Amino acid sequence: AAGTASVAFNARKITTARGPEPRQDRSARTKAVILDVASELFATRGFRHTSVKDIAEAVEMTKGAVYFHYPTKEALAVAVVEGHYAYWPRLLEEVQRRELPPLETALAMLDGAALAFRDNVVVRGGARLQIERPHIDAELPTPYVDWTELLRSLLSDAYGKGQLASDVDPGAAARSLVSAFFGVQHVSDVLHGRADITDRWAETRDLFLRALRP
Numbered sequence: 001a002a003g004t005a006s007v008a009f010n011a012r013k014i015t016t017a018r019g020p021e022p023r024q025d026r027s028a029r030t031k032a033v034i035l036d037v038a039s040e041l042f043a044t045r046g047f048r049h050t051s052v053k054d055i056a057e058a059v060e061m062t063k064g065a066v067y068f069h070y071p072t073k074e075a076l077a078v079a080v081v082e083g084h085y086a087y088w089p090r091l092l093e094e095v096q097r098r099e100l101p102p103l104e105t106a107l108a109m110l111d112g113a114a115l116a117f118r119d120n121v122v123v124r125g126g127a128r129l130q131i132e133r134p135h136i137d138a139e140l141p142t143p144y145v146d147w148t149e150l151l152r153s154l155l156s157d158a159y160g161k162g163q164l165a166s167d168v169d170p171g172a173a174a175r176s177l178v179s180a181f182f183g184v185q186h187v188s189d190v191l192h193g194r195a196d197i198t199d200r201w202a203e204t205r206d207l208f209l210r211a212l213r214p
């Protein structure tokens, strides 16, 4: 159950997160700096209005030096979106160390996601790029599916433990939570740059709890 979901998340971690370089050398650090700056520019200006020249100037490198690490602007967008998704398996490991019941684990994951959408530049950049995916000529990860599977798995466990009302369908609840969270973070971003995301998410989470619990 939860194992399969966290496997889904962890599979992304294996395929996307950059494991520790055999030597933490300059190029790894340079790559990370370029990724953070590209994330910030993509998050604030969007893909189309960000050029590799803008990114190179922001990191005080030549365009050639940036292209050495990322051959195209699209490759940078893919790296930012993959970095966005690589965040969640790390958050899941941290949350699972608290050994909470499954319903509380699901909600703690979304509480942590709200903070990451506010504070983590790669998460913010990846979220904007996913909105703009029709304009990005690259294979980007399919959005929402991993979160939906993780929450479905956790909510199925919660159902089995009597944490949910008997007429709640864990799959429907998972899909609804993903859509609600997506909307909450998007409205908060458009109206307030996500400054109020934790309050807005808490309101939505508390309404869901009234609907989910026995």
Ligand SMILES: CCC[C@@H]1OCC(CO)=C1C(=O)O
Pocket: 113, 126, 127, 130, 131, 142, 143, 144, 145, 146, 147, 177, 178, 179, 181, 182, 185
């Ligand atoms: C947790 C809600 C889903 C989440 O919200 C923004 C976004 C970016 O596409 C998501 C995703 O792809 O999983």
